Amino acid sequence: MSIVTHNTGLGAPTVPIVRITPPARWWVVPMRELWDFRELVYFFVWRDVKIRYKQTAIGAAWAVLQPLLTMLIFSLFFGRLAHIPSEGLPYPIFYYSALLPWMYFAAALQNATNTIVENQRVITKVYFPRLALPLASVLSGLVDFAVSFAMFVVLMVYYGIRPTPALLWFPAFILLAILTALGVGLWLSALNALYRDVRYVLPFLVQFWLFASPVAYPASLVPQKWRWLYGLNPMAGVIEGVRWSLTGHTNPPGRLIFVSTAAVLVLLASGLAYFQKVETTVADVV
Amino acid sequence: MTESVIHVEGLGKRYRVGERERYFALRDVLARAFSAPFKRNGVRRSKDYIWALRDVSLDVHQGEVVGLIGRNGAGKTTLLKLLSRITRPTTGFAEIHGRVGSLLEVGTGFHPELTGRENIYLSGAILGMSRVEIDRKMDAIVAFAEVERFLSSPLKFYSTGMQMRLAFAVAAHLEPEILLVDEVLAVGDLEFQKKCLGKMQEVSRSGRTIVFVSHQMGQMRRLCERVIWIDGGQIREQGRAGEIIAKYESASLQPDAAVAGEARCFLSWSIAGKGNIVTDDAQDLSFRFNLFLPEAISQGHFGMAILNESSAVLTGWGFDNIDIPAGSQEIVLRIPSLPLKPGGYSISCSIYNRGNNLTGGQLVEQWYALPPLIVDTKPVAHPQDRWAGVLNIPAVFQVLTK
Numbered sequence: 001m002s003i004v005t006h007n008t009g010l011g012a013p014t015v016p017i018v019r020i021t022p023p024a025r026w027w028v029v030p031m032r033e034l035w036d037f038r039e040l041v042y043f044f045v046w047r048d049v050k051i052r053y054k055q056t057a058i059g060a061a062w063a064v065l066q067p068l069l070t071m072l073i074f075s076l077f078f079g080r081l082a083h084i085p086s087e088g089l090p091y092p093i094f095y096y097s098a099l100l101p102w103m104y105f106a107a108a109l110q111n112a113t114n115t116i117v118e119n120q121r122v123i124t125k126v127y128f129p130r131l132a133l134p135l136a137s138v139l140s141g142l143v144d145f146a147v148s149f150a151m152f153v154v155l156m157v158y159y160g161i162r163p164t165p166a167l168l169w170f171p172a173f174i175l176l177a178i179l180t181a182l183g184v185g186l187w188l189s190a191l192n193a194l195y196r197d198v199r200y201v202l203p204f205l206v207q208f209w210l211f212a213s214p215v216a217y218p219a220s221l222v223p224q225k226w227r228w229l230y231g232l233n234p235m236a237g238v239i240e241g242v243r244w245s246l247t248g249h250t251n252p253p254g255r256l257i258f259v260s261t262a263a264v265l266v267l268l269a270s271g272l273a274y275f276q277k278v279e280t281t282v283a284d285v286v
Numbered sequence: 287m288t289e290s291v292i293h294v295e296g297l298g299k300r301y302r303v304g305e306r307e308r309y310f311a312l313r314d315v316l317a318r319a320f321s322a323p324f325k326r327n328g329v330r331r332s333k334d335y336i337w338a339l340r341d342v343s344l345d346v347h348q349g350e351v352v353g354l355i356g357r358n359g360a361g362k363t364t365l366l367k368l369l370s371r372i373t374r375p376t377t378g379f380a381e382i383h384g385r386v387g388s389l390l391e392v393g394t395g396f397h398p399e400l401t402g403r404e405n406i407y408l409s410g411a412i413l414g415m416s417r418v419e420i421d422r423k424m425d426a427i428v429a430f431a432e433v434e435r436f437l438s439s440p441l442k443f444y445s446t447g448m449q450m451r452l453a454f455a456v457a458a459h460l461e462p463e464i465l466l467v468d469e470v471l472a473v474g475d476l477e478f479q480k481k482c483l484g485k486m487q488e489v490s491r492s493g494r495t496i497v498f499v500s501h502q503m504g505q506m507r508r509l510c511e512r513v514i515w516i517d518g519g520q521i522r523e524q525g526r527a528g529e530i531i532a533k534y535e536s537a538s539l540q541p542d543a544a545v546a547g548e549a550r551c552f553l554s555w556s557i558a559g560k561g562n563i564v565t566d567d568a569q570d571l572s573f574r575f576n577l578f579l580p581e582a583i584s585q586g587h588f589g590m591a592i593l594n595e596s597s598a599v600l601t602g603w604g605f606d607n608i609d610i611p612a613g614s615q616e617i618v619l620r621i622p623s624l625p626l627k628p629g630g631y632s633i634s635c636s637i638y639n640r641g642n643n644l645t646g647g648q649l650v651e652q653w654y655a656l657p658p659l660i661v662d663t664k665p666v667a668h669p670q671d672r673w674a675g676v677l678n679i680p681a682v683f684q685v686l687t688k
């Protein structure tokens with residue numbers, strides 16, 4: 001069937017044919033469609049960042065203040081008073097390097113959990129692949145991450161720590177952090193659309209997860225034989241990895257990272273499937 | 287013969303009762319599990335469900351402008367939501383050839399903290415425009431909305447009228463092959479409405495297909511070639527606009543043969559004992575409503591409003607704690623005068639049982655598409671339209687020399 005197309009400004013030569021049917025194949029991720037809507041993902045990220053910085057008095061400074069103040073508190077209580085080992089690193093570097101990925105992760109979960117509910121007006125009025133929302137909410141945290149990273153560079157210079165070739169691994173660990181946030185974020189955003197209880201559970205989840213991750217202590221405190229189990233928390237692999245790649249001083253995460261990567265892939269696949277399943281009805285119940 | 291760009295076959299959408307109104311809290315799920323532990327999951331009684339749309343088949347051809355009419359809750363919006371993929375059908379399928387732009391609300395995606403310009407990008411992107419496309423149309427959108435001077439101020443400082451203009455301007459510059467529009471032309475002042483209608487006519491002349499919902503039959507007559515009348519989730523009739531609209535209007539006046547069998551709430555009205563026309567020689571000004579109620583109203587609410595062509599409410603009355611027995615009844619609303627400028631007005635009525643809309647009363651029925659109120663009196667206000675306003679209050683001019 002051929003149809004004369006009009007100039008739509010996109011200059012697309014073919015007419016897309018969409019078949020609307022009852023929901024069936026929720027396990028198929030619409031990669032192609034998501035790619036078509038990549039600009040929308042960009043605009044959602046852009047909106048999140050703009051609004052966050054416009055609504056606060058000191059805007060981007062929060063991205064530095066939050067990890068900086070937390071780092072000071074951790075250095076004082078866990079470091080100076082509790083004498084938690086820091087694997088030879090100055091406490092500020094030890095904590096800040098872990099807080100970088102951790103704060104990103106915690107904020108991304110927060111954003112992802114609320115994204116479907118906050119955008120319910122848009123969801124019930126216009127179609128776009130709903131995956132764009134959790135994806136954008138996870139990506140928008142990267143701006144804050146970049147700002148707080150700048151502070152880390154200052155700390156590194158102050159303490160005279162030179163990066164080592166391990167730094168080359170840094171992007172890989174950040175990717176792992178993004179995928180972890182996305183995997184968990186998909187679950188939370190879909191669950192929160194159905195059960196608003198999730199947002200009350202979230203603060204506890206984040207706090208619990210913080211203690212279960214090597215932020216305030218090094219992973220080497222965990223007994224060797226349980227280390228692989230510890231890796232099931234993907235943030236354990238991420239944080240150990242980031243700390244190692246940025247400073248080059250601590251031990252590389254080793255086998256931990258393989259367990260963490262496997263855990264992330266399971267989280268991501270199950271999160272995508274669950275999200276897709278909820279997506280088919282989300283406009284009806286949200 | 288042009289080809290069909292929208293092909294719908296046996297489309298149906300079933301909602302669980304209450305599903306559209308609320309989300310579930312975990313406690314509801316738990317409560318349900320505890321209250322009915324032996325009820326088998328997945329087997330639900332059919333009365334828990336309602337079919338918002340059932341077994342709808344239709345074709346829309348390229349370049350056609352098709353109107354959807356029907357009472358509130360008939361399924362028009364559900365059909366648009368299915369075609370725009372916001373929600374998925376329960377049965378049947380639809381095939382759409384071409385890019386779809388849907389306009390189910392004015393200002394989709396607007397954010398009060400962002401500036402006018404930023405909102406144009408955001409809303410445009412959400413409605414399906416690319417960044418390059420928005421860049422290219424920016425000037426046209428801004429000119430259409432008449433907001434040049436405020437482009438860098440946050441939207442929260444805009445008046446409602448300005449927000450509406452901006453929102454429609456973005457939407458009007460969407461250029462999909464198929465445009466789905468839901469009752470969005472009812473916003474804004476008359477001047478702007480005319481501009482919007484003009485834009486829509488322009489769009490349809492350029493060969494694009496439009497499917498739209500409106501309760502304003504005048505708009506329907508002007509814009510559509512073909513009208514589809516949806517009633518109770520099914521297509522009741524379709525055909526040439528004038529013909530179907532006339533049938534629909536007369537059907538909403540009295541319960542006709544097709545639905546007389548089922549007990550349905552209906553209402554017709556007259557004023558001054560003369561149909562729907564008020565003239566200068568009217569003696570007793572009262573609205574008379576003939577009502578059929580399948581169920582008695584107790585401690586309920588009856589509301590009525592008079593609206594002008596741009597849907598602005600000119601006056602309204604609400605009566606609480608009313609009791610009306612079931613069956614055919616007559617309600618009389620007596621007023622001392624009706625100082626409205628000559629012209630056509632729409633009236634809208636609603637009736638609630640056990641309370642009103644604020645106290646959690648149950649909405650029995652709401653009427654939007656009642657026959658219009660025609661005021662055919664002598665104009666006694668300013669002779670120039672722009673100064674005449676909406677009221678027609680007689681005045682006596684006098685000069686008192688000292």
